Amino acid sequence: MKRTTTLVSVLALAAWTAGPTLAGPDDHQLVINDEIQIITEAAAPAHMDGIDTIYSGWRFRADETQALELDDFENPGMIGVENAMAIWETVDGSEGKSCASCHESAESSMKGVRAVYPKWNEAAGEVRTLEMQINDCRTTRMGAEKWKWSGGDMVDMTALISSVSRGMPVNVAIDGPAQSTWEKGKEIYYTRFGQLELSCANCHEDNYGNMIRADHLSQGQINGFPSYRLKTAKLGSVHNRFKGCVRDTRAETFADGSPEFVALELYVASRGNGLSVEGPSVRN
């Protein structure tokens, strides 16, 4: 009788330890539509000290979530891309122009753009994100109203611009005139915010692969943005995600498009130099 009890408890222990272990990224390969090879693992860029290997957030998601990205038909983010294709051709503003009037086909003219943004703009003397460049086009060339930073049209348009660069390695410049902005972003990344006193690095550098309550922490890479979140059932911008993270530290967040978030976006993008552009991605 005693033997049986012992055996049962040993089995129970074995069953418990054999549960899913989420100690890090899985080893799955991401190939979209059976043709676009996505690099989800690469050697960390030289400027990073705390991490040797960088991983796309895709590698930290559940199999079911990962599967949604394998086929554009199943990727809900592609609905946003389709919307943006229609907007691309639609004339707006006082100049009677659409995006296509100057840029013709997004598939060829926008190829590679996502990979190098945020990027220094010499004429404006500032680092610009895709959103800033799009709104500059809208106001100065089209004579149209600005879009809201994280509004539907804007996020759909960045999804379209990302989608045509999928598979190309992220390669943002951090030297030259962009360097001071990059340094500022790095400082924000390592600064503890909020009542919980958490910096980006506390979760995404020191603890990626571990569970934070029910969530499997990734490295916080932004190569997959804009990202379709199953939780909100819509595409979200990078700054929207940043706000969510800062809010979760119980801090007052910076605003969409603030200089702080532009700097942080450049810095975080540079931590993904070498991973493929993946947006629109699917996350939980």
Place this chain on the structure above:
Amino acid sequence: MASDVKARVKVPKSATAGGTITIKTLISHKMESGQRKDGDGNVIPRSIINRFTCEFNGQLVIDVVLEPAISTNPYFEFEATVPEAGEFTFTWYDDDGDVYTETKAISVS
């Protein structure tokens, strides 16, 4: 009519006679459940796709009743056997009375 509704269907162009194929369908639709309230506290009226059917040469393949808990942009993936060349007809029924239809022809080799 609900805004931004667009039906999408993925069917192979050909199949072997009697063979099984996988069909994928997705319709962009906000699927408003009727449970939510707007900023002023008024209930946002229910507006969902309530039924989806697929027919092959007039013969019913699948008939689905959708309920308010189904999330935005309903996606269906299912299998069908193809006895002969013909046409699939997909139909979505909206709460507001609209009916959206897509057809896809398939050949048999």
